[in-house]
Each structure stands twice: as C-alpha cells, then as structure tokens.
Amino acid sequence: MARKINCFIPFRDENQVKVTVENLKKNEEVNKIYLLRTEDASKVSGTVLGCDIIEVQSLKCTTAIKKIAEKADTCFTLIYTKYTELSFGLFALERMINIADDTDAAMIYADHFNETDGVRAFAPVIDYQMGSLRDDFDFGSVLLYRTDALKEAVSRMNIDYKFAAIYDLRLKVSQKGALEHINEYLYYEVETDTRKSGEKLFDYVDPKNRAVQIEMEQACTEHLKAIGGFLKPEFKHIEFSNDPFEYEASVVIPCKNRVRTINDAITSALNQKTSFKYNVIVVDDNSDDGTVDIIKKHSDDPKLIYVAQDKSYHAIGGNWNVALHHPKCGKFAIQLDSDDVYFDESTVQKFVDAFYAQNCAMVVGTYRMTNFKMETIPPGIIDHKEWTPDNGRNNALRINGLGAPRGFYTPMLRTINFPTTKYGEDYAVGLRVCREYQIGRIYDVVYNCRRWDDNSDASLDIEKVNANNLYKDRIRTWELKARIAMNK
Secondary structure, rough: OOEEEEEEEEEEHHHHHHHHHHHHHHHOOEEEEEEOOOOOOOOOEEEEOOOOEOOOOOOOHHHHHHHHHHHHHOOEEEEEHHHHHHEEOOOOOOOOOHHHHHHOOOOOEEEEEEEEEEEEEEEEEOOOOOOOOOOOOOOOOOEEEEHHHHHHHHHOOOOOOOOOOHEEEHHHHHHOOOEEEEEEEEEEOOOOOOOOOHOOHHHHHHHHHHHHHHHHHHHHHHHHHHHHEEEEEEOOOOOHHHHOOOOOOEEEEEEOOOOOOOHHHHHHHHHOOOOOEEEEEEEOOOOOOOOHHHHOOOOOOOOOEEEEOOOEEEEEEEHHHHHHHHOOOOEEEEOOOOOOEEEOOOHHHHHHHHHHOOOOOOOEEEEEEEOOOOOOEEEEEOOOOOOOOOOOOHHHOOOOOOOOOOOEHHHHHHOOOOOOHHHHHHHHHHHHHHHHOOOEEEEEEEEEEOOOOOOHHHHHHHHHHHHHHHHHHHHHHHHHHHHHHHHO
C-alpha cells in the first residue's frame, strides 16, 4: 500500500525533533518528513535524521505555506505547529485518514492529550462551523489536510503575510471543503502555555500583538468578501430627539452574589457628574450572600432603582432585559458590572456625549485591567483600537469581544433584547447592532475592570472554555448567515 502522508515539522535543533521524527517514522502511512527551519534555528542544511530541511522565514508566513504546498505530493499533508514532542496513539493516523476518506473532509483535526510539567490531561477541542472565524480557534497542533484541497487553497493565497498565513490557509480551505473534528483522543503533545484562561483572553488586544492582529483582520476581511458576508461602512441614521425619556441615561448593574464588590460599583455609579438627569438601576438575581443588604443601604439616594428578580432563570442577559424595559430606564443604558467601577465621575457624561457626536446605537469605551485592589495588571489599558469605523463591523466577527464598558440606545435595544445567557450576551447584541448601526468609540479610559479569583472568566477549566467558545462561534454563525442573506 502506498504511503499517504508527507509531514512538515518545525525545526529548532536535532534534539528537539528527534523523538517526534522517530515516532512518525514508525507509522506505515508516513512517506516523507520535512523539517521547517527558521533563521534562528540551528545552522544546518540538507538532511537531519533522514529528513529534508526546508528553509522558511517563519512558520506563519505565506512563503512557508507555499513551500509546503510545493513539496506536498501525497494524498495527505500533515502540518505540526509546535516545537515540542509529538506522538500518536495506536492506528491514530490511520483513523484520521479513514475519516477524511469517508467524509471527503478538506482538513482533519482531533482531540488529544496535553502534558504539562509531566502531568497528562485530556485536551478536547470543539467542532468547526461557519462562524468559527477566530484566528485563535484551537485545532490542536496536528492539522491533516487533503493535499488537493491544500494546494487549491494555496493557489488563491495572493497576499504575503508574515503572521497570518496558517489562518489564511484555514479560511480558504473552509470555503471549498469541511474541517472535520474527530472527537477521539488521537495524539499526545506538550503544552507550554500554562497561563490561566483569564490571562489568555486579552492576547488579541495586547499592544505588542498589534501587527499580528492587523494581518489577521485583513485575512478575515478577504474571507468575508469571498463568502458574501462583508458589510460596507453604511449605517442607519438615528434621530435621538424623536424619543422623549424622563431620564437621559441609566447605569445598569446586574448582580448576583457580589457582596465584596457591589458597594464599590453602586458608589461609583451614584457619584457621576452629569449635565442631565440619570439614574442607577440595580437588578439583583436572587443573591443570598448579603449583596441585597448592601444595595438597600443606598436606598436613600433618589437616583437608585432596586429591582429584585423572581426565581426563574434570568442570567446576565435576562437581568439586562428587565432593566431595559423598566419604565424609568433612560434613553441610553450604560453598563457597569457588579465587580467593576467607573474610572472617574465623568464616564456617564462621556457616553451620552459620544452617542450624539457619533450618531451611533452603541458606544464602547476603554478600560484598565486591575486586580482586586484596583492596581493595574497586564496588559493594562484595553482600548480595542482594532475597531475602525470602516471595518469594525466586519472585524467584530473575528475577535472574541467588543470591549467595555458598553452603552446602548434604549429604543433600539428594546427591539433586539439580550439573549438569556450569562456569557456572550453582550457580544451577541454587539454583532446584531453593528449589522445595521454604527458603534461609537471612546478611547479615554472610562472603566476599571477587575480581574480576580471570583471573576466569571478568571480561571476556567477546558470544558467551560470550550462551551463558551462554542457558543460565541454559534453567535457568529447566526450573524454571518444573516449578513450573507442581507447581501443577496
């Protein structure tokens, strides 16, 4: 039987690849193994361990992908994306090939095991779908392409990327074929990124990664144009004067069991200085830790409106909907999470001013990451400057969040409403809003976002991370389908 796979492995030195190469050579499906050597790797050429060396500028550049395509002359092409040891379970590669043949998939990826500091753990990944547009979608480190699909996609790679080539390849492959997930644990890799989930969340807005993100946005935008999901910067106009409200603005604070932080949040909201009438709507979702007692301590302030939820399921989205439809809700509803505080006394004023100045249905501010003691922590200031008036609504389908705090034009939001969920509800609304309306921006710091142990996404296990990512991908899928339909 003819060998079916050519393998492409990142190369730093012989010791780094030795075990991986030995493991691959044991498999009867493997034809050739190529080592991808960058400029900072060991200065060798020719062959190492019986493997040909391919010189590449980086593993993530377009020229590297094109060199792989040139050498790909078997039915399948395996690209490994890590420098750590790789090994497969018994008949694992055969299993991947069989499923690729059975499904006619363009690319195959699988669940696996991660080893961290000598401890092996399950590392499940999630199904790919139309809306899985995040450049950090976790496929694991083993990507098995059908070679004809890879070559066809590479033939359409007409932009030379330094960082986004693997992402560009994946998007182009997905335009013509399926990316199939095998939910079986087929290989073993070493995990080197041991940061908590809450620390990884902000990689895409870290200033040091800006050059990378610009390329990722370009690749995603080209993909949206190719599949009919791109939206031009054309937005509906809003006549704010047509909607009379008793209050110009409301600060909305949904909460549940935030006894340690709710007082700070409420005080921050009540201390705002504005040229207009505003209030603070606190919606408590059945707290049982003393949160309600703290809320009631502010009852003497006429700006405070306290709403106690019933026993049905509400989550953050449901709590927001109650506030939005409250008869005292202002023309603009401005977010304040129950464990965060406004940066100073001008935040609400800045939001309302931004609505009128930018004629937008939603405004997103800039925030500072802090610990519980309100001390700045990395990455510091999060300004989401990847949001541009021309392309923000398209790039929103790639990034994993739109920033904070968020403010909404209440009449518009009452027609959309939040999904009844405790994660991703703000992202779902933001995508829906920018389908039709401009989202305005404030680049001054207006918010202190606390990252602490009880924060909802500070440290999540793999199952919860996967569930969150699957939901956001689903939101993207729904929104992308709506945009494609709108463009027809």
